[in-house]
Amino acid sequence: MDKLYKKFSSPRNLELAWMRLKTGQNIQYKKYYRNLFLAYELTYKENIKRLSERLKGGSYQPSSILRFYQPKPSGLRRPITFLHLDDLIVYQAMANVIAEKFKKIKAEVEFNNVFSNILNRNKDTKIFFFKRWQEGYSKFIKKIEDYYNKGNIWVAHFDLAAHYDTIDHQALAEQISKRTYIDFTNLLKKCLGEWSTHKSGKLNHGIPQGPMASNLLAEIHILPIDKRLNNENIKYARYGDDIKIFGKTKREVLSGVILLEEECKERGLIPQSKKYEVVKATCVEEAIGKFPSLTGKEKNIIFSDIEECYTLFVKAFDEKNFDISKVKYILKVSNKNEKILSIVLKNLNNYPDLVDEFFQFLFNYIDDLEVGRKIYPLAIENSSVYEYVEGKYWELLSYFPFKDSERQPIVEKAIERLKKIRHEYTLKRGIYIFLCSVNTCLVLKWLNTESSSLIQMMAVPYIPENCLDKEDFRILSKTFFKRSNYEPAIVAIKELIYHLKFEILINLGLPQKDESGVINNLLGQPEEIDSIGQIIKNRYEIEYYNKWKKILESEYDHANNILFLANNAYHIDKNTWVNYMDTFDDIIIRKFISLLRINKPRIKWPKIKDRSGKNVDYGVLLDPKNQLSKQFPKIVEGFFLLHERRVENPASHAYSKKTAKRTDIVTSKQQRDLHEKLTTSYDELIKELKRFI
Known part of the structure; x- marks a missing residue:
């Protein structure tokens, strides 16, 4: 067992990984794990100890993944990968030691040319893996302004296509260590191979989008390019896979672009030709290349003036000058606004990439049954081709107080959809949450046959309290105890504890198998890992x-x-x-x-x-x-x-x-x-x- 593997698998590093998962800035990703984190936290020290033993003993195996596919403005979909919790902790623990290994090299380019995923080096706040993204992005914009104000009016806007999907596992492992840390890099490749699996089988390239650790690996992978550009005195600024090269002449910029393209192709990275352009900027906004952030004045208007907020929204929503950043911000922070509501309802299925923002805005109206009645025919009867979108609207419907007489046909529609789908997990999640809102406990039997333990875990917290006393819930819990992954089991146990259902918990007994030891830890019956x-x-x-x-x-x-x-x-x-x-x-x-x-x-x-x-x-x-x-x-x-x-x-x-x-x-x-x-x-x-x- 090599030195890096020993350091990575230590209880101390794994515990730090757990802390960093909880404090990560990937909030939209973490919300799916919220109840799982709460359950794991109850006995986290013992859980971490068991995980360390499995890693050191060689019995840890990465598990299969769950993927959601979010629509993008282009009409294509962005894969979001959900790992099982042990895998998330292991992945972050790997990222911890990799970050430590590369921190000096990264320091040469951080806040100089690179502004994304900046490592937090403050030992007093080490539970935070990265500095706040807002700090990095604001300095990215300022760097662009500095270049422009110094006469670098020629700008190349350069973007990488599917950066995360094209990262080669072997090349990444060799970048971390060619020969010294074989045990560590072998496990890393094994994990990434399992987590990049597609229907056709395991791939030797691609890292999972969603986990914070992937952001670090992506930065490490592109670090040699940063160093080369820096050594050649290329004027550039990078935020993620968005790279901008500056110069006082077009020739100067093109020289930098050619070097960047060569470096990218040498590493199997693909420039996105549709987004590439070289422009002679006439203002800072053109140099930035995207719509600038909202001004302080505009933010005050959004929070204080309904009419002016609507005016801002209409202007941003204009097809010819569509300002997606402003639209998303207004939808996320606005309270009730009847005029904006009218626009949103008319466009529920026209902008699938805005479904999360539509959801957040419409959540303001869950006490208004008339809005729910409008959403159902628009979003469900005339459903989107994107399962992610339909699933979000099923979830939204679960919050509206439908009358029993009008809820029944919606329930029948939900069951009809469940019968026809198998691997459309985002849609299944939304329907399960809706069925939980019905209070008939019908969802228990459906969850009992669900193939994905992560989907089960996501749905369990929505099960009504009155269903926890049912025999079907006991049967469901027993099914969870038989699974190879513990997530739904410990979330179910957490729900019983929080609702003071201790008698039910005692009667469940112990799981038939619990290789992780996490379930037994939570039940107060820890078992030594062999x-x-x-x-x-x-x-x-x-x-x-x-x-x-x-x-x-x-x-x-x-x-x-x-x-x-x-x-x-x-x-x-x-x-x-x-x-x-x-x-x-x-x-x-x-x-x-x-x-x-x-x-x-x-x-x-x-x-x-x-x-x-x-x-x-x-x-x-x-x-x-x-x-x-x-x-x-x-x-x-x-x-x-x-x-x-x-x-x-x-x-x-x-x-x-x-x-x-x-x-x-x-x-x-x-x-x-x-x-x-x-x-x-x-x-x-x-x-x-x-x-x-």
């Missing part, structure tokens, strides 16, 4: 056995480290995997024989030490003629075949001891066959061990 048991369970898909520490005693950590290395090598180097697994099996077979000698002393088991006190060769212990092989043939067979393959492995010997022929590398088929045999061996061994411990 990393060896988890690795064997996950790799060979057999029963989880959590008594390896008692079996192996002082040899546990040694065996765990070897198994950790073997597991990491499984897909990377088959020969190394064979060698490490054979070494691990050597340890556990010796312990097994020791247990047999104590519990079945009448049988003549093979000796594990010779007369001089040295270990007997492992191959001798697997001799087909001895009592171990005769009494437990299914256990020994897999270990014997693996050991035989190891001695014919070029990672062990150049020539076979038996035939003197050259040894051959392990093939994929041989690995699959050995894996199958080992599955049986471990399964049978665990059955026997359970008789003793």
Whole structure:
């Protein structure tokens, strides 16, 4: 386990990661996790300790993701990736140590040419990962003004297409460390591979949009370009993937553009041709290239004068001079405004990229049933082609006080939609929230069959209190307890605690499986993590056995480290995997024989030490003629075949001891066959061990 991996997986760093997740500025992303964060916080120290043990022991595995697709002004969609909470913490913990490694290099360009995702270096406020984005953006604008005021009137507006999606995992890993921190970079690549999965399979490029850690990785990935531009004295300013190059002449600007383009293409980054332009700015606003922020006077008008606010909104909403920044701001901060309401209702499905802002503005009217009655036919009966949009409007409808007589047909429409959709998760989330508002507890059975544990987690807090006493909720909670991810279970437990439903909580009992330990921690029944048991369970898909520490005693950590290395090598180097697994099996077979000698002393088991006190060769212990092989043939067979393959492995010997022929590398088929045999061996061994411990 390398130095960077040890630092990253320490409880101290993981706890800092947890704190930074809670204080992150990605508020729109975090709101989906709000209730999960509250539940995890109840026992976070013990949870972090367990996560650290799993990382150090090698049993941690990244989980699959959930994606929402938000509409963009172009008509395309922006993927927002939701990770499971352990993965979020691990990802941020990785970002913590990566940031520390690159902080000196980043300092050379931060607030000089780069103004996005500026690292917070104040030790007194270290729970904040980045400085406030407002500080960076205001200095970005000021830098542009400074360039322009010094006569740099030629400006190139340069943007990167799908920056996050094009980041290559291997290139990023090598940028962090080429050879020194292999364990750390291997886990990073493994995680990013899992989190960039598409229907066609896992990809070797792309980082998840949404988590704060991705913002850092994107900055690190583009850092060599910043350094090159800086070293060549190019006048530029960058905020995220928005890059502006300045010069007093067009030629000067084009020289910078050519260099920037070369650097980008060398790293697989794609310039966005539609947004690229070189202009001779006649004012600062043209140099900025986007509409400037609202003035203080305009902000005062929005908050104090309804009529003037409407005038500002109409002007900003004009198709010819559409000011999306101003439109979004007014919709987000405005209170009731009947004239703006009229415009919003007319355009509910015309601007899908504004659905979040429309939602926020319309939330002012949830006490006005007439508005709800207008939204339903506009947004649901004539639904958007974007599932994200329809899902948001279903959620909005949940807040309106519909009468029972008019609610019933809407409920029927909701159920009809649920029956027809499968992977439209944003839509399902919205419908679940609406069904929760009906108070019939109908939603419980639908949630029980939901495939995504993250969607279940997002919906649970909306379940009405009167439904918590129902048998269907107990059944639903039991379903949560059976899932491999703990999120819906601990949010359900949190709801029971907050509503003082302790009797229901006690009657739920303990989960059948809780590899993370988080559910048992919250129930006050902490269970020790057994990393060896988890690795064997996950790799060979057999029963989880959590008594390896008692079996192996002082040899546990040694065996765990070897198994950790073997597991990491499984897909990377088959020969190394064979060698490490054979070494691990050597340890556990010796312990097994020791247990047999104590519990079945009448049988003549093979000796594990010779007369001089040295270990007997492992191959001798697997001799087909001895009592171990005769009494437990299914256990020994897999270990014997693996050991035989190891001695014919070029990672062990150049020539076979038996035939003197050259040894051959392990093939994929041989690995699959050995894996199958080992599955049986471990399964049978665990059955026997359970008789003793």
